[in-house]
Amino acid sequence: MATVLIENLTKVYPPTLNNPTQVQALGGLSMSITGNVFVAVVGPSGSGKTTLLNIVAGVERATAGSVRALQEGVPARVGYVFQEPRLLPWRTVVDNMLYVQDRKSDRSRREAEFYLQMVGLSDVADLYPSQLSGGMQQRVGIARAFLVNPDVLLLDEPFSHLDALTGRSLRDYMQRIWLQTRKTALFVTHDVTEAVELADRIVMLRPGGTAYDDIAVDLPRPRRHDDPAVRDMQDEVLRRFDAMGAAVRFGAHA
Amino acid sequence: MSAAVPSAPEATSAHSVRELRRAVRRRWGFRLSVLLGWAAFVGVWYVVSLYLLTPQQLPQPHVVATEAGELLSQRDFGRNFQASILRVVAGFLLALLASVGLGLLIAYNRWWRRFLVNTLLFLVSVPTVSFAILSLLVLGVSPMGPILNAMIVTTPYITMNLAQGLTGVDRRLIVMSEAFGRTRAQMITGILVPASLLSVLGGTRLAFAVAWRVGLLTEVFASADGIGLQIRRSFESYDIRGMLAWALLFIVIMLLIENLVFRQLERLLSRWRSPDGGAAP
Ligand SMILES: Nc1ncnc2c1ncn2[C@@H]1O[C@H](COP(=O)(O)OP(=O)(O)OP(=O)(O)O)[C@@H](O)[C@H]1O
Ligand SMILES: [Mg+2]
Numbered sequence: 112m113a114t115v116l117i118e119n120l121t122k123v124y125p126p127t128l129n130n131p132t133q134v135q136a137l138g139g140l141s142m143s144i145t146g147n148v149f150v151a152v153v154g155p156s157g158s159g160k161t162t163l164l165n166i167v168a169g170v171e172r173a174t175a176g177s178v179r180a181l182q183e184g185v186p187a188r189v190g191y192v193f194q195e196p197r198l199l200p201w202r203t204v205v206d207n208m209l210y211v212q213d214r215k216s217d218r219s220r221r222e223a224e225f226y227l228q229m230v231g232l233s234d235v236a237d238l239y240p241s242q243l244s245g246g247m248q249q250r251v252g253i254a255r256a257f258l259v260n261p262d263v264l265l266l267d268e269p270f271s272h273l274d275a276l277t278g279r280s281l282r283d284y285m286q287r288i289w290l291q292t293r294k295t296a297l298f299v300t301h302d303v304t305e306a307v308e309l310a311d312r313i314v315m316l317r318p319g320g321t322a323y324d325d326i327a328v329d330l331p332r333p334r335r336h337d338d339p340a341v342r343d344m345q346d347e348v349l350r351r352f353d354a355m356g357a358a359v360r361f362g363a364h365a
Numbered sequence: 366m367s368a369a370v371p372s373a374p375e376a377t378s379a380h381s382v383r384e385l386r387r388a389v390r391r392r393w394g395f396r397l398s399v400l401l402g403w404a405a406f407v408g409v410w411y412v413v414s415l416y417l418l419t420p421q422q423l424p425q426p427h428v429v430a431t432e433a434g435e436l437l438s439q440r441d442f443g444r445n446f447q448a449s450i451l452r453v454v455a456g457f458l459l460a461l462l463a464s465v466g467l468g469l470l471i472a473y474n475r476w477w478r479r480f481l482v483n484t485l486l487f488l489v490s491v492p493t494v495s496f497a498i499l500s501l502l503v504l505g506v507s508p509m510g511p512i513l514n515a516m517i518v519t520t521p522y523i524t525m526n527l528a529q530g531l532t533g534v535d536r537r538l539i540v541m542s543e544a545f546g547r548t549r550a551q552m553i554t555g556i557l558v559p560a561s562l563l564s565v566l567g568g569t570r571l572a573f574a575v576a577w578r579v580g581l582l583t584e585v586f587a588s589a590d591g592i593g594l595q596i597r598r599s600f601e602s603y604d605i606r607g608m609l610a611w612a613l614l615f616i617v618i619m620l621l622i623e624n625l626v627f628r629q630l631e632r633l634l635s636r637w638r639s640p641d642g643g644a645a646p
Contacts, residue, residue, distance in 0.1 A: 165544075
């Protein structure tokens with residue numbers, strides 16, 4: 112069972128030539144995630160969401176505080192879906208998948224093909240990313256993250272660059288795959304409605320990178336976006352999100 | 366979501382057939398224009414040698430071609446050609462090696478960047494004939510002259526293109542690589558090398574042509590054999606026909622290398638860029 116323990120996490124970017132003031136991306140964030148849950152982190156642009164995932168993934172260092180992602184006591188293996196597909200343009204789809212695998216064998220190729228099939232892309236395994244639509248590329252990114260058999264799945268607004276219809280169909284893919292695999296997931300988004308559609312729990316970040324609210328989403332799966340219960344929950348969470356916006360605007364701290 | 370695969374290999378709609386025809390027509394149009402260009406060149410050559418100069422000053426194309434054909438059949442040609450090309454390739458490989466080190470320094474170290482960029486610009490602006498004469502003074506008549514000069518003159522081109530390729534690498538891909546726990550070696554072979562390969566090839570093409578010219582020029586001054594020396598011998602005996610014949614052979618060799626080696630290499634390496642993945646003819 113995987114756990115992610117985030118304690119007092121702070122990240123301050125030092126001043127740069129372009130931006131002479133330092134930027135506090137995270138300001139003492141604490142939260143803990145245990146087991147096979149899907150946690151959404153919702154916050155406005157610039158509230159440190161990507162920074163949080165990068166620190167969990169180990170590609171960025173915290174200024175203060177700590178993050179531990181563990182699987183049975185040892186460092187967890189991480190799968191990361193980025194805001195944009197981030198495929199190697201000079202490799203075919205299947206070779207992009209193989210890039211993140213340690214062993215290169217017939218078996219690893221079969222695994223890659225299995226996950227491509229899961230996102231409906233078996234036919235394009237030998238094409239280059241430039242030959243795919245944006246939505247198809249993003250699906251490759253999703254398949255790649257699942258391929259490493261991650262203990263913790265990090266998702267950074269994977270649907271935000273897509274048109275509404277493509278986004279919805281990818282959320283359905285995501286929900287289906289997650290139901291089959293039940294990976295511990297940390298899903299970052301600024302879209303409250305997609306958070307409700309996918310998550311068991313929603314953590315709201317406010318600008319400056321601290322937690323504002325922590326909401327349990329107790330709805331049966333698979334969820335449909337037009338289910339009234341889902342709609343009601345979305346309205347409820349949106350109300351709280353707006354309240355946070357108002358609190359931030361008027362300088363009050365809840 | 367319907368999978369909109371652009372130009373799948375088995376696509377045979379009327380539309381794609383029309384596209385294919387158009388591509389073929391464009392291709393032949395291009396070949397025809399190249400052919401016309403060469404025909405015009407030869408035509409001008411005839412006019413100049415017949416009406417503006419004497420055949421002693423500028424022999425007619427067919428005379429030069431015949432002479433080149435005769436040279437080709439002699440053992441001299443093979444020996445000199447081999448000497449020249451081995452030197453150019455050796456100098457070129459040395460330049461490639463040096464460029465990897467220098468390119469890395471320029472891409473990743475600010476201090477070295479400033480220093481090296483200026484030095485390389487200086488090297489590029491030195492007239493190549495100075496190198497040729499210098500190597501005669503320093504090395505005397507030796508095969509090392511053409512090799513070293515070919516190396517010195519081509520290194521800036523390859524280095525700058527490599528550095529440019531390396532600094533242009535999308536940093537987000539590196540982050541991806543780290544997030545998935547890839548090693549440094551995997552990152553280099555999987556990202557840095559392929560990302561800079563095309564721009565290095567671009568520099569290499571230009572550099573190879575320059576290496577030939579400098580290598581030959583150095584042979585003119587300071588060599589015991591090679592195409593450069595043959596051109597000089599012809600010059601010394603007022604054998605303009607022989608001189609032009611050697612030059613013609615030289616040009617043909619350059620064109621062959623460009624078309625058979627570099628063009629094919631580029632096609633292979635840039636497959637991923639074309640929207641059809643290089644599948645279409
Ligand atoms: N490498 C960096 N150097 C300096 N500042 C940075 C860097 N990366 C992020 N920041 C700053 O940190 C803050 C948080 O950035 P982050 O990308 O984590 O936000 P985000 O919540 O993911 O926003 P978005 O929803 O727009 O993706 C921003 O103000 C950003 O400008
Ligand atoms: Mg972000």
